[in-house]
Amino acid sequence: MTRFDHDYYQRFYGQQGVHAPEQIAHLATAVHELSAWWGVEIRSLLDVGAGVGMWRDWYRIHHPAVHTLSVDISEHACATWGHQLRDITTWRPVRTYDLVVCHSVLQYVDDDALESAAANLAAATAFVLYMELPTASDLLHVVDSERTDMEVFARSGATYRALFGRWFQQVGAGLWVKNGTVPMFELEVLAP
Template identity: 35%
Template sequence: MHPKPTDHPAPTVAFDEAYYQRYYFDPKTSVADPQHIERLGAFVCSYLQYLRVPVRRVLDVGCGIGLWRDVVARHFPHASFHGVEYSAYLCERFGWERGSVLDYRASEPFDLVICQGVLPYLNAADAQAAMRNLARLCRGALYLEAVTREDWEQDMVDQTLTDTRQFRHRAQMYRRTLAEGFTQMGGGLWLSHRAEVPLFALEHAGAP
């Protein structure tokens, strides 16, 4: 039986060389699947192209080892890609800008913001503050991925690969906070309220 998920703080995670060796560089324990990112990136980018969301500036917050960079370059070859990462180790290794999803600022908003696997490492208050900051940073679309408490409860998570030190927030907390600045599109995609993109009623997750 799996332990009951909790909202109590997990031990502080050091995003150092050992962490990334365990979860990204060691093929036996890596959670990074380049083929998965290829499929996911093709879906995200193709859907935005279908919706005619102009993508000229892309921000990846918590960009890790940069799995999204090449995918974005293939689908949006004329777009600039900016990686922001909290880990000092990764910034030194890959040249990312050091920053936090909580308070990162930019001179102008981005057309596509990516935030994958970051928010579950924040407590509820910080996760909500981070989502509101993502809304400030985005004028087009947001792709957000976060494992929720329901995912743990329903055994959707491979616990041999997933970092169990993450917080386990309810999906409703994410949806409710994101809805302040975005329209839910499904598949982890959210469209900024500032985006001038017309949508049919069944193209977004509206009220039943």
């Protein structure tokens, strides 16, 4: 796939990029600590569509004992930032990971492959999934179109909620907890 090449990462992860390691540090700290609050000790991380590898790098620096695996469909990203070359629409890991991160990836997956990507993410997740992506509404009303790739699949939030709701409870702020793993209080999760 040539779309995710040197120019793509320069455009969206350069000076005016969508997010930077300092911002990911806040987010990763919050996700790690909230998981601990729920009684989930993160001992393994799978970063799907890792790009420049900010999540993987944060874990390696701040929690070096955590086993990390980062994967991406881009040959350029894999060669430059050290990921395994994988397409989440067709690849399912042989083991599960305590935390799976899929940050700004699924908007690139077409409608036909979305269900298999979601099923593979669910199969990969032992406890917690962090997932972020722009929905159709976000693309219209929220994102900065100068700094965001707008050439993506625009789907409703309801589409993602219905799909991921098969395997997860949506907690909010991008967090989803695998069904049957962490008992959540009623008001900790979003109503299905």
